[in-house]
Amino acid sequence: MPVRLPIRRGFASFLRRGTLAGALTLCTTLGLTAAPATAETLTSGQLSGVELLDAAWSFGEAATSLGLTYGTVDQRDAPARASAGLYLPPGLPPLGGWPLVVWAHGTIGIGNDCAPSHRPQSERNRSYFNQILDNGYAVLAPDYQGLGTGGNFSYYNTDVEAHSILDAVTAVRSLPIPLSAKWVLVGQSEGAHAVMSAASLYNRSGGAAPGLSGVIATGLRSNPAKSLREMFRRSSTGSDNQVGYAGYYLASLEDRHPGSVAPYLSEFGTRFVDKAATACLSDLVATAAGQRPAALVADPDRPTPTFETDLVDLVGYQEDGLPTDLMIGYGTADIDVPPTDTPTYATTLQSLNPGVRITLNEYAGKDHSGAFLASLPDALSFLNTHLH
Known part of the structure; x- marks a missing residue:
């Protein structure tokens, strides 16, 4: 298991004196301690742990892999913790710091144990x-x-995704690690919605x-209300x-508006949506x-009486x-996400x-x-244009 390192002023000086991995090892050896901040005392973007x-949870080309904990807000706009992974390339940083890519992951689950930074990366993502x-x-x-810090993630929730991303960028800036002033968002599937949400906010x-x-x-998913209605x-x-996607959406909608989903589920749907709260995608689908x-629902032509309205409320973001x-x-x-409306x-x-x-x-x-x-080739070209 990794060793959690609380933040305190000495941490920064250790990082400046030597290599990042060496400094972290030294911090662990010295057993630095500090009173942990609670979710209620954390401000958005405040780094609270490293x-x-x-x-086994990282990428082969990452010279250093760090887990971060920081303050953000949850689906009820209450102060909360979130976590993230930071992966640094080999070699010394260039002048101005390593150019920063912020990755928004696709659907993996909504349960606490589904946090991507604490699971083996998929072969696709490693490549x-x-x-x-x-x-x-x-x-x-x-x-x-909600992933990795207790509770549950509110799936496809525009506000949660956007704040999780922007607050992570703010938090990583408080580490004395040389990163470029500019940064680019990259998102796939649910993560594509997340980067659009963050850009909107x-x-x-x-x-x-x-x-x-x-x-x-x-x-x-360019038109969730339409595509999900068709999916059902x-x-x-x-x-x-x-x-699996459907189960997570229904769980998120029920959490957001209790009673808006549960009465309209089939017997199988009730069990499945309950399991969706903890099971990661592959296990849930199985x-x-x-x-x-x-x-999952009693009437597939009308999953719930307010299905489209609730979906728009959950996933909508400002497009201009x-x-x-x-x-x-x-x-x-x-x-998975038919691109009928994408062009x-x-x-x-x-x-x-x-x-x-x-x-x-x-x-x-x-x-x-x-x-x-x-x-990837188009992405590398885009990154070169927008980060260099």
Whole structure:
């Protein structure tokens, strides 16, 4: 298990005197202690803890992997803790610090034990981020509030995702680690929604986390109310993961408005949504035994009486006033998040945001994960343009 290192003034001086890993080891040896801050006493973006992450949870090209704990807000706008991983590339930082990529992860679950920074990385993510790190970029990866710090994550909650990301950037700036002033957001699937949420909040956040200079979103669900309504129909097709996504959405909607979902679930749906609160995606999908989202509700044509309204309330973000350039990527063979509306959505965003450049990249024949990997050369080009 990793050793948790509380923050205190001595920590910074140790980091300045030697290598990062050596300094952390020295901190551990000396047994530095400090009174831990409670969630109620933490301010948003306040760093409260650092740990060395197990190499099994990291990327092969990361020279140093740290876990961070910091203050943010939860789905009820109450002070809360969140966690993140910070992965540094090998070698010495360039003048101005390592250019910073902020990674927003896709669906992994909403239970506390699903935090990506404390689980082995997927083969897909290792392939992608080993190349990002090998190109000299540091990677900051928020877990989203509720994952890894107790409680449950409010799935696809615009405010939770946005604050988790912006507060993580603020928190990492308080470490004496040389990182560039500019940073770029990269998100896949649910993470694509998260980076759009963070970009939407950015201009309204009162100057929090300055330096955002680009956004990359792949596998973006561009019209959740429409696509999810279709996903619940008896005739719907798609990946096996869709029943897991549906379970997490329903759990999040019920948490947000108690009584808005539970009375309309089937017997199977009641058990499944209850299990969704703790089970990570692959385990949750396995328990469905091939059943589709339609099996979760009594009336697949009307999952709940206020389904679309509640979804828009949960996932909606401001689409005009984007603060920086945006790259959207999608695979034509994506059956997890069908890209039917993606080209039209990119055109709409460009009309709403004439002051920034919105690029749409199609990856022919690629599925949900395949498009993410196929986007890497375009992403590296985007990062080079927007971080150097």
